[in-house]
Amino acid sequence: MTQPPVVRVAGVSRYFDVSKPWLTRVIAREARLRLRAVQDVSFDIARGETFALVGESGSGKTTVARMVVGLLTPTSGHVRIDGTSLTDGGRTAETDRLRRRIHMIFQDPYASLNPRWRIEHIIAEPIRAFDLVDSKAAIAARVAELLELVGLHPADRSRYPHEFSGGQRQRVAIARALASNAEFVICDEPTSALDVSVQAQILNLMRDLQDRFDLTYLFISHNLAVVRHMANRVGVMYLGRIVELGPGRELFRAPRHPYTRMLLDAVPDIAAPGRSDREIAGEIPSPIDPPPGCAFHPRCPLAFDRCRREVPPLIDGVACHAAR
Amino acid sequence: MLTFPPATGVRTLTHPLAYDSPDRPARPSGSAAPILSVRDLRVEFALRRGVLTAIDGVSFDLAKGEVLGVVGESGAGKSVTGAAIVGLIDPPGRIAGGEIRLAGERIDTLSEDELRRVRGRRIGMIFQDPLTSLNPLFTIGDQLVETIQAHLPLSGQQARERALALLVEVGIPAAAERIGAYPHEFSGGMRQRVVIALALCAEPDVVIADEPTTALDVSVQAQIIALIKRLCRERGTAVMLVTHDMGVIAETADRVAVMYAGRIAEIGPVAAVINEPLHPYSVGLMGAIPSLEHEASRLTQIPGAMPRLSAIPRGCAFHPRCDRAFDRCTAERPPLIAENGRQVACHLYGDAS
Numbered sequence: 001m002t003q004p005p006v007v008r009v010a011g012v013s014r015y016f017d018v019s020k021p022w023l024t025r026v027i028a029r030e031a032r033l034r035l036r037a038v039q040d041v042s043f044d045i046a047r048g049e050t051f052a053l054v055g056e057s058g059s060g061k062t063t064v065a066r067m068v069v070g071l072l073t074p075t076s077g078h079v080r081i082d083g084t085s086l087t088d089g090g091r092t093a094e095t096d097r098l099r100r101r102i103h104m105i106f107q108d109p110y111a112s113l114n115p116r117w118r119i120e121h122i123i124a125e126p127i128r129a130f131d132l133v134d135s136k137a138a139i140a141a142r143v144a145e146l147l148e149l150v151g152l153h154p155a156d157r158s159r160y161p162h163e164f165s166g167g168q169r170q171r172v173a174i175a176r177a178l179a180s181n182a183e184f185v186i187c188d189e190p191t192s193a194l195d196v197s198v199q200a201q202i203l204n205l206m207r208d209l210q211d212r213f214d215l216t217y218l219f220i221s222h223n224l225a226v227v228r229h230m231a232n233r234v235g236v237m238y239l240g241r242i243v244e245l246g247p248g249r250e251l252f253r254a255p256r257h258p259y260t261r262m263l264l265d266a267v268p269d270i271a272a273p274g275r276s277d278r279e280i281a282g283e284i285p286s287p288i289d290p291p292p293g294c295a296f297h298p299r300c301p302l303a304f305d306r307c308r309r310e311v312p313p314l315i316d317g318v319a320c321h322a323a324r
Numbered sequence: 325m326l327t328f329p330p331a332t333g334v335r336t337l338t339h340p341l342a343y344d345s346p347d348r349p350a351r352p353s354g355s356a357a358p359i360l361s362v363r364d365l366r367v368e369f370a371l372r373r374g375v376l377t378a379i380d381g382v383s384f385d386l387a388k389g390e391v392l393g394v395v396g397e398s399g400a401g402k403s404v405t406g407a408a409i410v411g412l413i414d415p416p417g418r419i420a421g422g423e424i425r426l427a428g429e430r431i432d433t434l435s436e437d438e439l440r441r442v443r444g445r446r447i448g449m450i451f452q453d454p455l456t457s458l459n460p461l462f463t464i465g466d467q468l469v470e471t472i473q474a475h476l477p478l479s480g481q482q483a484r485e486r487a488l489a490l491l492v493e494v495g496i497p498a499a500a501e502r503i504g505a506y507p508h509e510f511s512g513g514m515r516q517r518v519v520i521a522l523a524l525c526a527e528p529d530v531v532i533a534d535e536p537t538t539a540l541d542v543s544v545q546a547q548i549i550a551l552i553k554r555l556c557r558e559r560g561t562a563v564m565l566v567t568h569d570m571g572v573i574a575e576t577a578d579r580v581a582v583m584y585a586g587r588i589a590e591i592g593p594v595a596a597v598i599n600e601p602l603h604p605y606s607v608g609l610m611g612a613i614p615s616l617e618h619e620a621s622r623l624t625q626i627p628g629a630m631p632r633l634s635a636i637p638r639g640c641a642f643h644p645r646c647d648r649a650f651d652r653c654t655a656e657r658p659p660l661i662a663e664n665g666r667q668v669a670c671h672l673y674g675d676a677s
Binding site: 056057100151164167168195197198199200201204207222223224225226228229249252262263264265266267268269270281282283284 | 397398473511514515541542543544545546547549568569570572574575576598608609610611612613614615616617619620622623624625626627629630
């Protein structure tokens, strides 16, 4: 990879204030509570690549996605697209231009499409907002083209979202991402609301479109098998930090962090029916009160003294005192 | 670190606490008689614009200690099948045909009062969302005691002891302190353990588990699967496990029924159905699931989507999406026939092929 990365996320953290109201706090003499959703997360995504973030609920993967797309501002750290920071320096013509190249596909296609708009209106919105084509006829032609690209019929343009199934709605969401000529698409659990046969259709479509338009994906999912199928590189998140980061093939073949290993063990797989019972222990702790040191140490079979005191840095793709 | 309680805690419950059921028929001594038997079940929903058939001629048996997986996509009728067995089909839905037998006795014709004695007592239920199946206003101890006393003639003290033993058995750490806690004080996985304890209160013969792990993270899901498997093994409870996740079925079930549009497309031993599925829908379904073990550049794609109940195609319901469909499939509905160690409903097999 000699090209500079399209996206560079450098040391990004995001805290949420979850304290009780001021008066309650004063009366009960309670301190402010901060939820550390994401802590010191860094990664690069190269052009045409699929980078996946995988983790259980509460690991902070969606918060990272929302910071990259600009829906949340990081508490600290930078998000750079093509070398330009979107997070500091405020809004300029340059950041506006960069933002147009980013689009997001959300998890729930039932909530992400305006139920009162016709499909053509939904798909044409980014075209109009960014003044990509000027005449009405050109917009209509573009909408028809996009519908066909995602495997819908051009006649579907005058229908409403409720007339479509979940898979078809997700196709509309993808068409909308393509409408803005986005190069970088953030997909937050794009198939977790769908049935498996429909999931396969959407994953295949996403791959075809990536090949065709040289798209770059940031793919967020809790489903390891889907991540393995889609991603070139994978970051595994646990309690707001990336604990392991590396090429998908290596990470799935030889996981190095004990958490990755545990996750892979926990996934029921149809290729191994009736696998013997495994020892999986514990649950993800609360991000308001994370364990000191390595957040995984209470569940880790390899934990020793140092793990309870020191947060292991991400070195050479793995954040673990025991893995080196 | 959380570990399951030692086997000693388990033993106390497998031999019931000073309680022996007088009215329960003796458990079948041989494994030959199925504990639950469903024959030609038909569930209809009478709506203003016509009658929708959600379940159409479903038959299967469930043996003691067996886990039967029921898999299918949304709208296949898996949850309705489970609801029909426990008599929880609300109007306008109704059981329009067929019979359901529990240990040889028909339960689909029972009155609501009689049914209440079967439900929870001899058939336990575990639902998808543990937060909605627990009452947020009562402690889990109170909910367990109430359920136990509704089904078993035990004193408050005995019921409380039993509740505690159940919590220990399902792996709630520090159960004695947690018994007075409210549902919101538990994590999702722990709540689902409480729901499982509730389902096991009266030592049912059959447990219907409807998507018990769908709302949980994978690591917690693995723990719940292990728990369900252990309970089946140790107590001989039969489980009907309804899920859309083929992976969960592969790990847990002994046999699997693949449902499509209200009918069983294929039913047989898990390994056979997963490794060499016969029905074109099962073939497509297995190929559509990304695997951690195999690398595929593309997933198998089944064109289209499950038909709506109001527009189920004639003949084989799968024929519009099937790449091997021929004339007969559009005209005639295929019956379930024995083929290669399992049953399959497809015209490609049997005498016609």
